[in-house]
Amino acid sequence: MQTDLSVTTDPAEVGLDAERLQRVDRRLARWVDEGQLPGFLVTVARHGHLVHVGRYGSADVEAGRPVTDGTRWRIYSMTKPVTSVAAMSLYEEGAFELGDPISRWLPEFAEARVYAAGPAQKPVTVPLMTPIRVHHLLSHTSGLTYGFHHAHPVDAHYRLRGHEWGTPPGADSAEVTRQFAAMPLLFQPGSEWNYGVSTDVLGRLVEVVAGKPLDEVFAERVFGPLGMTETSFGLRPEDDVDSLAQLYGPGVVPLPAPFAEAAHRKPAFLSGGGGLVSTAGDYLKFVEMLRAGGLTPSGERVLGSRTLAHMVRNHLPGNADLETFGRPLYAEVPLRGVGFGLGFSTVIDPVRYGGVASAGTYSWGGAASTEFYVDPVEDLTVSFYTQLLPSSTLPMRNYLRPLVQQALI
Structure with missing residues (x-):
């Protein structure tokens, strides 16, 4: 899998229409031009080939820094699947x-x-x-x-x-x-x-x-095998502070410095639920490992394929969806037709879900509006990065899937 975002495969080679993929960028860019979104980076890959990278807008509006491939993002709850994978790798050892x-x-x-x-x-x-x-x-x-x-x-x-x-x-x-x-x-x-x-x-x-801190477990079981050298709990001493995107609230208003600067250093609490910062290319390695059934590009296995298949099934009793089994919470994505596995949400009924999606598509997102999904039917991965909190500010996730799926030939 090519995770250098500057190198992409011709979309037609893997069954995607390059012109129709531009619709993804145009729709997302409209929010930037309207002053509702600072900037974004989006990736689309199929059959293990990166075919589209869209970049637009600013990583820091006030400083005039554009979004680049090296921009670091607070991925918040996209940390959760990493923690779940690390836990299940221990489970596979009989821990x-x-x-x-x-x-x-x-x-x-x-x-x-x-x-x-x-x-x-x-x-x-x-x-x-x-x-x-x-x-x-x-x-x-x-x-x-x-x-x-x-x-x-x-x-x-x-x-x-x-x-x-x-x-x-x-x-x-x-x-x-x-x-x-x-x-x-x-x-x-x-x-x-x-x-x-x-x-x-x-x-x-x-x-x-x-018997060791969570960052060491991640390094040993996930980041090391995948070569994820740009993902960490907060910035490391050697990281450039300017590589981290600014954090914004609704209306692209910068959030208070203490809140935004919390990710400038390793925290006392290593939050398995939301503590990582990463680059799009680095996290793509993790997403592609999921798509590949637990394998790294070099053939090293992070998880067994059957273990991962078990994780992305719906584990709610009676195959219930989140709307019927979950607490009535406001969510920026539909809870109807969506179940939950061991660390991922999963589409169990595309019609009830109400949008274009394959059954079995699994995903998760972060508080600052980041998201990824894996479509096992189409052998497709999509990831999206910005820094707009809370994630319910704009309906970007609802738009993203149909925008990508319509480009499939």
């Missing part, structure tokens, strides 16, 4: 079973409580009926949540304790996990789906099982 209670490694969760009633300041809780298991973390059915949801008293409870768009200053992975365990669960594990800090807890579990 744990998916049904194991996580309290075996994180004893603070043995006495977790579940919300029953009351306000955020003084919730009424009940005991666990079943323990949180490893597969609950991978599938977001653990009962953990996010403070930024603003949908439930438990979300507010998180915010009261300093967990909204970040974690308390100075707290490391072990301490943050203990804090999560001390807060009520939203529901009994396995009974519903809710997007939350499950993958952060999974990252801590990986650290304990592997």
Whole structure:
């Protein structure tokens, strides 16, 4: 797989129309020209051949820095699939079973409580009926949540304790996990789906099982085999600060310096749920490994193909979709017709989904509007990068799939 973004294959060689692919760039560029998006980079690859790279606009509007192939992006929750892959590589070695209670490694969760009633300041809780298991973390059915949801008293409870768009200053992975365990669960594990800090807890579990920090696990099991030299938890001392794109809110307004500068250095808390920065070319190596069934271009195996196939199946009970099994959360992409596996969302009913997509297409995105998807039917990967937070600001993800799929010949 060619991940040098300056070199592309003729789209016609792999069944894509070059002229129709230009529609992708034109539609995305319109948001830039209208002052709603700072800039973007988008990649399209098929059968392992990179065929289209669109770049437009600014990585830093105020400084006049354009988007380049070397631009680094805060990928936020696109960290989650990396954590899930690292965890499943340990699973493949027999380090744990998916049904194991996580309290075996994180004893603070043995006495977790579940919300029953009351306000955020003084919730009424009940005991666990079943323990949180490893597969609950991978599938977001653990009962953990996010403070930024603003949908439930438990979300507010998180915010009261300093967990909204970040974690308390100075707290490391072990301490943050203990804090999560001390807060009520939203529901009994396995009974519903809710997007939350499950993958952060999974990252801590990986650290304990592997006996080393999460960044070292990533380097050993994912980044090293894939040659991902430009992906890290925050910028490294040798990285140019100007290589990191500026972070913007709605209207392309720069976000406050402390928020934007959090990614300028390695944090105390290595967030398995959202801590990485990367370049488009580097993350493409990871996405293409997924498409290739766990193989690197050199033939080294990161994951077994059957393991990966198991991860991208729908794991919600009764093959339910997120709209029926999940909590009613605002989302920038449809929840109908979409299930959830072990680290990825997956389209289970394209008609109910409501857009052009192949059954089995799996994906995930980040808070600053980044996204990738893998279409196993068309043997296609697409990745998209910008820095606009929150990701619900513009419906870019809803436009991206039909814009790419219409270019297939």
